[in-house]
Structures are given as C-alpha cells and as structure tokens.
Amino acid sequence: MEQTSVSPVFVGRGRETALLKAALARAGAGEPQTVLVGGEAGIGKTRLVDEFLREADRQGAVSAVGGCLEIGAEGLPYGPLATALRRLHRALGPELERAADGLEHHLARLLPEFGQADTEPNDEFGRARLFDHTARLFERLGVEHTLVLVVEDLHWSDRSTREVLSYLIRTLHGSRVMIVATYRSDELHRRHPLRPYLAELDRLRTVRQVELERLGRAEVAAQLTGILGEPPDRGQVDRIHRRAEGNPFFVEELATAQREGCIVGIPDTLRDILLVRVETLPEDTQRILRLAAEGGTCVEHDLLAAVLDDGAGALREDGLIEALRTAVGAGILRPDQDGDGYCFRHALVREAVSDDLLPGERHRINRRFATVLEATPDLVRSEASAARLANYWYHAHDPARALPTALDAARLARHRNAFAEQLRMLERALELWDQVPEEVQAGTLRPYDWAETYPACGCEGAVHDTSCAELQLVDVLAEAVVAARRSGDWERALGLVKRALTLVDEERDPLRAAWFRVQMAKTCGYLNRPGGGEIEYAYRLVADLGPTAVQAEVLAMEAAQGMLAYPGREHIAVAERAAAIAREVGAEAVEQHARITLAVLYGEFGDPDRAVEVLTDAIERTRALGSADVLCRGLNNLGCLLQRFGRSEEAARRCREGLRVATSTGLLGTIGACLSGNLVEALISVGRTAEAVEALEDWDNGPSLDAYPELLDRLRAEILYLEGDFDRAKEYNDRARAADIARQPQNVLPAAALAVRIAARQGRPLAARAELLALLDTELTAGFEAQLLPLLVHAAGAEADTRGLPAADLGRPVVLRRIAQAAARLDPVLALHRGWARLLDGELARAEGADASAHWAAALDLLRPLDLPEPLALALLRSAEGAVAAGRREEAAGLLREAREQAVRHGDRARIREADHLAERAGLPLGPGIPQRAAARPTASPDGFGLTPRERDVLRLLALGRTNRQIADELFISPKTASVHVSNILAKLEVGGRGEAAALAHRLRLFPEEELATASPRS
Secondary structure, three states, X not given: OOOOOOOOOOOOOHHHHHHHHHHHHHHHOOOOEEEEEEEOOOOOHHHHHHHHHHHHHHOOOEEEEEEOOXXXXXXXXXXXXXXXXXXXXXXXXHHHHHHOOOXXXXXXXXXXXXXXXXXXXXXXXXXHHHHHHHHHHHHHHHHHOOEEEEEEOHHHOOHHHHHHHHHHHHHOOOOOEEEEEEEEHHHOOOOOOHHHHHHHHOOOOOEEEEEOOOOOHHHHHHHHHHHXXXXXXXXXXXXXXXXXXXXXXXXXXXXXXXXXOOOOOOOOOHHHHHHOOHHHOOHHHHHHHHHHHHXXXXXXXXXXXXXXXXXXXXXXXXXXXXXXXXXXXXXOEEEOOOOOEEEEOOHHHHHHHHHOOOHHHHHHHXXXXXXXXXXXXXXOOHHHHHHHHHHHHHHOOOHHHHHHHHHHHHHHHHHOOOHHHHHHHHHHHHHHHOOOOHHHHHHOEOOOOOOOOOOOOOOOOOOOOHHXXXXXXXXXXXXXXXXXXXXXXXXXXXXXXXXXXXXXXXXXXXXXXXXXXXXXXXXHHHOOOOOOHHHHHHHHHHOOOOOOHHHHHHHHHHHHHHHHOOOOOHHHHHHHHXXXXXXXXXXXXXXXXXXXXXXXXXXXXXXXXXHHHHHHHHHHHHHHHOOHHHHHHHHHHHHHHHHHOOOHHHHHHHHHHHHHHHHHOOOHHHHHXXXXXHHHHHHHHOOOHHHHHHHHHHHHOOOOOOOOHHHHHHHHHHHHHHOOOHHHHHHHHHHHHHHOOOOOHHHHHHHHHHHHHHHHHOOOHHHHHHHHHHHHOOOOOOOOHHHHHHHHHHHHHHHHHOOOOHHHHOOHHHHHHHHHHHHHOOOOOOHHHHHHHHHHHHHHHHHOOOOOHHHHHHHHHHHHHHOOHHHHHHHXXXXXXXXXXXXXXXXXXXXXXXXXXXXXXXXXXXXXXHHHHHHHHHOOOOOOOOOOHHHHOOOOOOOOOOOOHHHHHHHHHHHOOOOHHHHHHHHOOOHHHHHHHHHHHHHHHOOOOHHHHHHHHHHOOOOOHHHHHOOOOOO
C-alpha cells in the first residue's frame, strides 16, 4: 500500500536546504558534519530531511534512517541505530559485513543479523567498546561512500542512544560521515534531558543547529495550491493561515478537511483539529487506529492482527487490510520503512487518539497487546520484545506481570550495554516491588550473574540454603547501583546505595553491607564528596570473616585511597594483603588492581626498580587476563611513575600505549583524560611542548570533556605559563585547584608550584610566599620528592630574586627556615630528585647572599645526563650568573648559550628573556642565530637596557611597588608623564606588565640593595 501524499509541494526551507547540502559537501571532503534540526511538532522536520535525502542519494551518498520510539518514559535502547544498521544491511549487504569484520560480536548487541553477541554479562566497559566499534564501522563505510545517518525524534531518545550519538560526533575525525538528527523543540521542558545534551553538542565546531520557523502567508498559499490542486481564494488562505498559525502539518489537516467537506464548524483546539479526520473514517478503521495508538509509534502488522483477533467482533484478514488501506489513504497511517508494520504519519495524531481513550479502555488494550506478545514473542523483533512486553504490562496496571517483565527487560538491556535503560527498568521494578504479593516476589528468580564482587547471597563462603535462589529487594538495588554507576548517573547511584543500606542487615549479611559501603565510597569519590570513612566501616564488617572477594576489594580500595591521599608505609602492607586474598579466592582483576597500587607505593617510598618491576608484571598479567580497564589503569600508573622518576620519554610511550588500548576497547571516555594529561606532562618535561599542545587539543575534541578537570586545566595553565601569558595561566590554575576538592597531593603540589612561579613572574613576591606557607602548613609525609622539591626550589628562588625588597625582606629568614625543614624530611634517591635538591641548596644560598657555585655545579652533574629542559635550564642559568659575577666571561657565554637552548626547547619564553637580558647586560655574544640586542642597541646605560636616568628612577620606584601617582609625587612629575615612562620601561624590558618589570628588576639586581633600602618608604 502506498501512502497518498497530502502535501505534494515542498515550500520554503531554502536556507535550511542549502545548509544541509553544504554540510553534505564538507562531509564528502572528509570533514564529518552534524546538523541538528529542531522545531515544533508538525513544522516539517521529516519532510525537510526526506527532500534532503533524495538529493543526497542523487549525489551517490548512502543514507540510513532510524527513529526514536516513544516506549514508556524513554525509547528502546539504541533503537534508531539498530534500525539504521538494519537498513544499511539491506542496502549494502556484503559490503557492510566486510566493514564489520572483527567487530561483529560486539555489534550484534545492536543488530542480531551480525551474529551471536559475545558474552560479557558483567562487563562494565562493554558499552564503551560498543561505542568504539560502532564508530569504527561507520569510519570503514565512509571510505567507499559518503554516509548519511539520520536519527529522527531525538526528544524521545533513550540515554544510550544519545550517548552513542555524542560519541560518534566527537570521534569520527576525517571520516565521510554526516549525521542529521531531528527533535521537537516544543517538547523540551526545563528539565528535559535533551536540553543540556544539545547545549553540549552546540559547542563543537562540526555541529550546526537549525530551528525551523513557521511558514509565512505566501508559503501557506503555495502549500494549499499543491494540496487542493488549484489556487485558493484569499479568504481560504487567510482563514487557514490564521488557524494553522503557519504550521505545515496543521495546514495539511485543515486543507484536507476542507477538501473532504468537513470545513463547517472546524474546531479551534489542537486536539480536535487532529481528530476531526479520524472521526470521519469508518468505525472499523477507527478501532484499528485506537489499538495501533497503544501499540507504539510503529506497530507490526501480524501483532496488530493478533490483537484484533480477540473472538469478539474480530475483523477478517481482508477486512483488516481494507481498514488499514483506508487509514493509509487518509494520510493517518503509513507503512513503516521496513515494510512489516504501520506508523502514524504524524506522532501528534497518535497522541491525540491515545489521549481520547477512556482509562479502562487503555488498560484493556495494553493487556491485550501484552497477552498476545507473551504468547507469541516473535511477532516483534527480538531486541524489542522484552521492553515492549514490560511496557504493555506496566500500562495494563498489572504489577504481578509488570515486575518480572521489567526485570527481564533490564537484564536484556544490560546485555546490550544499555545501562541507562537497564536502570530505568530496574527502577520500575523497585516501584512495583511493594505492589505485588510476597509469593510473586519469592517466585521471581534471580535474573543476573551478579556484577563485580557482589555476594549473590548473604552467605558467601558458607552453606547455601534455598532462600539464596530468591530475589530480594536489596538484590535489585545492588544491580541498580551498578547500572546507575555504569550509565554515569552517580547521583542516582548514591541515592540507591543509601536506600539499600537502610535495608541490609549488617549482622546477618555483613558481606552485602560491606559491598554497599564500598559502592558508597566509590560514588562519593567520583562526586568529590567525603566518603573515605566508608572503607574503614566496610573493613570492620569483613575483618573477621574468611577470605572473600568483597574483603579483597575493601582492602584494595583502602590501599588505593591511601596512595592517592597521604600514603604511609602501612598502606604497602594493606595492598599486599589485598593481593594475597584476591589471589586465594580467584578474584584476578582485584588482585591486579591491588598490585598496581602496591607498585606505586613502592615507588613513593624509595624503591623505584621494584615499583617498575611489579607494575610491569601486573600489566602483562592483566593483558593476558583481558581486563581492559585494569590494563589501562596499569599503563596510566606506569606512565605516571616513570614521569616522576625522570624517565619522561618512557612515560610518554606508556601513556600513548594506554591511549591506544583505551581507544581500541572503547574506554577513551573513561580514562582517556587521565592518560592524555599524563602524556602532556611527559611531553612538556622533555621539551616537546608543541606535541603537548596538540595532544591537549586532540582531547578537547575527544569523547569526554568532564573527566579529570583539575589535571587538564593545570596543564593548560602550564603551557600558558611557558608562553608568557601569566594572567590566563593563573586563571586556569586557580580553576584546577578549585576542582580538586579531594585535595590529592598529586594535584595539589604541582598546582602550588605553578602558583608560586606565576606569582613570582608577575612581581607578587608576597603572594608567592603565601602560596608556599599555605602548603607547608599541610602535613606531608615522605614519598613526594618529585612534586615537593620543585615547589621548594621555585619558592626559594622567588625569595632570592626579591632580596633587598623591604616588604619581602621582612620575614624571609622564617620562610627560608621552613623551606629547609621541609626539605630535610625528604629522602631523594633518584638522580632527578637529587638534582632538584642541589638546586634547592643553591637557591637557599642565593637567598642568603652566599656563594652557591658549588651547588650549581653539583646540580649540573646530576641533571645533564637526564636531559630534561626545565631543571637543566635553571641550573645552567644560575651557573652562568655565577660565572659572570666571577668574571669568567667565556665560561659564562657557553653556559648561557646552553641555558637558552634548553629554554627554547622547553618553550619557556620568560626563561629565554632572562637569558637574553643577562647576556645583554654582560655584553656576552650567544652565537649565530641568537638576537644580539646589546650590539643592535648600543647604550651607555648601566642596566644594559637603554634606560634613561629618569626611567631608571621610575623603575626603581616601580620595583618597590609604587603606583603611578606615588611615582609622580616622589619625582615631582605629573601622573601622565609617569605613565609614559612606565610604558617605555615595559617596552625596553620586553615584559607584559608592571609586576613582571618589578620582578625582573629584582631578579637581575638592576639596583643595589642599598639603593632600594634608602628609597623613600612612603606607600
């Protein structure tokens, strides 16, 4: 049966059509595009897409359309994607199968035609792998064709569909793929989940949003001409345009009603407008429409026939076909694109028909659908059967049937890695639990192989009784907690855990109670809320029990929390015990988690060789185990450890390996941010700053932007600092520190060190000092040499640079003593750490006006073999300063040239300027290719910068923190003249602001201490 076209003329939409064509051209050139088409119901979104797809087909593109179905609160998991793949399979056949080679087992969760899905009932990261394999399939298909994927009715989409769509949009780089999605903008109430989703996508440069406007009067007239077959008179146009308000669908309804003689008394309410043509159809057709409206957005022919065949006034097959033909001819129904059922031509009509049912009538129809589908499940596609049946029983108001079917739908949703939809069905089961008799609860078999270390009964390791086979409410809560966590709904997970803890009996079921305490700790950790005490509580529950997987996980988490916070040697013993228990009970993933933590602790407490050995072994065991999440964690931690040990090139390689594993297993959105951050840090350390910037930019366009914000923002700040943009560097670093609510030392110490460096460069020595003292007031244990020593060096350097500044001189002895005391608690073993320690000795000596040349020489001996530009450039520069002061010009020139080379390699513009300024003042040639500014700008100025005597006076006061008004008062000049002098000084010193100029003056000792000390003290 062919649908009669109600509106044969496509009017308006020229701008929108041009936008879609341009996006198709860009996609065909290898720049994937996404167009989001919004508008109110009936505005013509589907018609616009249909017209565009005809043009795309003419250009040789391959298109696939999938629509979101309104089933329950949200649609069927991955429904649009499954439909689109099925249509691609029908269109491309062997080509699609070749593109899916190696991916079939996971893609079978979307499309059963790919074969048997792999069995991963408890794989937390299976969804991520599914997303990655879907993206790889579309990338392969895009090699031969431009692929257009259309997802209609996104406002009904399930969360899993939205997430996989977002993943595709973010990760399909360089692919010939175009994604078009439509949604009803008038459905997006304030809390609709699509609102924040669209806002997030709108930030991406490859995404364009277009909102369809209502038609104008002239466009309505053109549409009416096409529908009626002749130009309408002015009165008709005015009347229909006024009542339809420019909505094309309403124009069609009103025009068709007029054409069919129903114009008299056309009601003004939307619902009656939509029902007016339905009510003119024969009663048998209306009956079918009422049934089809409850069957779903689309209903299969055989299912509809079976529901109609109820023995009371049933239609014969030929009568059913005739009634359906009438509905299709009237433009109410249309055959679906798969050809095995019918859809309402517009969802608004289905909603109006459904809303017109009486409550009892609605329940009876849903019961009939449920009964028929339960007896003959193959009437619908296998992937949709469970969810459809669960919804029919739910809307039939039959809790005894709705509960087990909801649990079964949840189980199948989990098997498809649709965790958000699994959670929705489990929450429905929780809602229904108290509405069913106890015998129904007791007769509901446990539907899961329980996830992770959850004890499937309260007697793990003891004698089981028959009650263990009965599902309990706490079991449903446990699976809901895991589903919420896997779907990323951590707030909901927290609420479910709290509810479970009110139900579980700690004395009878200590393992279950401990398991929920562990979930509480995990959830609070992710939400950056206090929850560390939960692990201690859990340990008290299981301490006296025999070895179990729960006990091993509790101990492993206790060790991991200690590792991330303020570790002590006692955490080593905890991690060792966790690994031993896990090995005993066969919890292999938990064992390797514990060993990874153990290795990091070995590294923190001075045994780097053992740390690398244990961690490398854990990685290889995990690789054989096939646990991708543990493998990624191991590679991430190994990269982090190697970076701390000064083996940055190796660290970068391990992080890149981790990113490859994360990408191939779909875990990029889970741990990719941390791996990318550690990679960026390693690249900066070895002077490959351009690569570091590229890696950060790659991540900013990656699959997830909300993970590890404190790490990524600090690294952005680090790069901005190197570029000399200290204000923006401070902004990003402050944001990073605010995000680190847990205040983990691995984040706190580097961020504090950067804050000290920024403040010093900006000429805020007291702020730099305050940053240091705030940190030293925190109790730090041993094991942080890699992070704490650079902080102490930079803080001591800031004190040395401002020696002679009265405001900074006050209290300096106390600060230097605090720095020395903090350093005395450290035990530097590795060459990198000992090199930083020698630098610290030198900066402390410089701050006290003592000879530091021996310290610089010792630092150079340790740091040169490591070839890390940051500490090496500092050691070289300080050595050069000492050689200049001692009159060893040739040696100074060589050291300074080498220092500049390292600073250039590092990309540290401030350090480059510092080297240039020293060379300029000392008149040292740095060699070919290096600016010789002293020779180019000869001057007799004692500072070497060409400052006039008046500018020197202004700079001297500037170095003391004077404002332009105060400078003018002291020098008896106008504030405007003072401002001009300050601008000239900034240009000659090549600095970005007053603070940096003052800091440079102190760092380069442009004024003798006695000259500053005798300056006017007014402020």
